[in-house]
Amino acid sequence: MAARLLAFFLLVLAGLSPAAAQEAAADVTVIHAGRLIAEPGRPARGPSTIVVVGDRIQSVTDGLQPPPAGARLIDHKDRTVLPGLIDAHVHLAGNPGGEFWREAVDPDEWNMVLGIENAATTVRAGFTTVRDLGSPPQVGHMLRRGTAEGRIVGPRIVSAGPSISIIGGHGDVSGFRTEVIHALSARNTCTGPEECAQRVREASRAGADVIKFTATGGVLSQQARGLEAHFTDEEMRAIVTTAHSLGLKVAAHAHGARGIEGAARAGVDSIEHGTFADEAAIQALRRGGGAFVPTLMAYTGISEGLEQDRYTPPVAAKVRETLALVGRAARAARAAGVPVVFGTDAGVYEHGRNAEEFALLVERVGMSPAEAIASATTDAARLLGLETEIGRIAPGFSADLIAVSGDPLADVRVLERVDYVMVRGRAVE
Ligand SMILES: [Zn+2]
Known part of the structure; x- marks a missing residue:
């Protein structure tokens, strides 16, 4: 009882009102970390204690502090604890x-079933936030609500809904006779600046957190219309500009150099894939202040698909x-000097393998493990506009964290086997 009282007063001292402290005492989790990467980009800390109250990180202190009575203790003193990972490009x-x-x-309801399954797989792999860049109308938005309310197991979701596309472009329905295309269309295509602005406003009305469009x-x-620019510069x-006027960020799918350059000049917040970016395209992106999301796992996925002979001839040609x-x-x-942010295009390869992107960032892009981890935490949080909420283990931040055996700063592949995940203060089973 005395210990319980002590816990109560600690919470009061920590700034909670007595009434709030009483309620919270039952909801305190203390995590012991052997090694702590609290702020990716800065040196790791030694043994540390993290106190979580409800869905928030309340304190981070050096050493393994004894938990107050009544608090849950999670013992990771033989593990490394770091912020929950963020994947800026998935299709749940x-x-x-x-x-x-x-x-x-x-039907879309089947995609919902897949989404529920994939959301659980993704969070169990250590990804506590994802940005869903393309899903049938309302499917991504309802998955977002389901995980936020704790009704289904999954990460925090930043959801775009359907991508905006040109008629017959990537993101429109294709490969069927016209009547079937008309029946299946998500009404996400546009021609001309006015109609494109209208699609953005419709996406906003439907609940999009971010606008995704397919620039190429x-x-x-x-x-079978190639991988170059599809939208005009004006579109x-x-x-x-319409998205930004509504406070929404914009992600542009783009492969061809001129499409990347046009999207960058238009002021997009990120270029997704960016396969054929040349110097002019990259300079335009640097000047525009956008990030580059390389989705290297997407290429792993399509290379496996090609080996398994999964694709029609026009698709196989583009894959090659x-x-x-x-x-x-x-x-x-x-x-x-363009920020390279972690995003994988999960859905093009099997969900749950997201962390394989880390080794690709180190081997193919030349990042250090520390940089690769920052790209999936602090840098990704900034791209999502959530830099005061996620991406760090610090007081006031959402309690999103993971534990792994070994040191990911020495071998980034240890992130492919995550031992423990907490999202919004809830341990993931
Ligand atoms: Zn994608």
């Missing part, structure tokens, strides 16, 4: 496969075109 509602016709067979052709859609400017250049553009972007 889809799985890899070349059967594009499934779009005409499976894409690899896995049945359109891209309309999309970006991109595979020769994996990592080159990201290396050039990093050298030019």
Whole structure:
């Protein structure tokens, strides 16, 4: 009882009102970390104690402090604890496969089932926040609500909804006869600046946290119109300025150099993939202040798909075109001082393998493990506009953290086996 009282007074001293402290005493978790990467980019700390109250980190102190009575103790004194990982590019509602016709067979409710399954797989792999950049209308938004309310197991979700595309471009329905396309369309295409601005406002009304558009052709859609710019510069400017006027960030899918350059000049917040970026495109991105999200695991996924003969001829041709250049553009972007942010395109490969991207960032892009970890925590949090909420283990931040055996700053592959995950103060089973 005395110990319980002590815990209560500690909470009062920590700034909670007596009433709030009483309620919170039952909800205190103390985590002992053998090694702590509290703020990626800064040196790791030794044995440390993290106090979590409800969904928030309350304190981080040196040494293994005894927990107050009534608090839960989580013992990671033989492990490294670090902030929950962030993947800035996933598609929770889809799985890899070349059967594009499934779009005409499976209803959106089936994508919801896949999304629920993939959300659990993703958070168990240590990713406590993801940005979903393309899912059927409302599927990503409802997954976001489901994980936020704790009804389903999964990460915090920043959700775009359907990508905005040109008619017949990457993100539109393709590969079917016209009547079928009309029936399946998510009404996410536009022609001309005015209509493109309208699509952004509709996405905002529907609940998008971020606007995703496909500036260029894409690899896995049945359109055979190449990988260069699809939107005009005027259309891209309309999309970006309209989104920014609504306080929404913009992610542009882009492969071809001129499409990347046009999107960067329009002021996008991130270029996704960026496969054929040349010097002019990278300089435009640097001047515009956008980030580069290389999605290297996407190329692993399509290379596996090609080996398994999954793709139709137009898709297979585009896959071959991109595979020769994996990592080159990201290396050039990093050298030019463009922030390279962790994003994988999960859904193009199997969900749950997201952390394999770390080794690719080290081997193909030349990042240090510390830089790669920052790209998936502090840097990704900034891109998502959540830098005061996630990406660090610090007082006031959301209690999103993971524990791994070994030292990820020495061998980044230890992040591929995560022993423990907490998201919003809840331990993930
Ligand atoms: Zn994608």
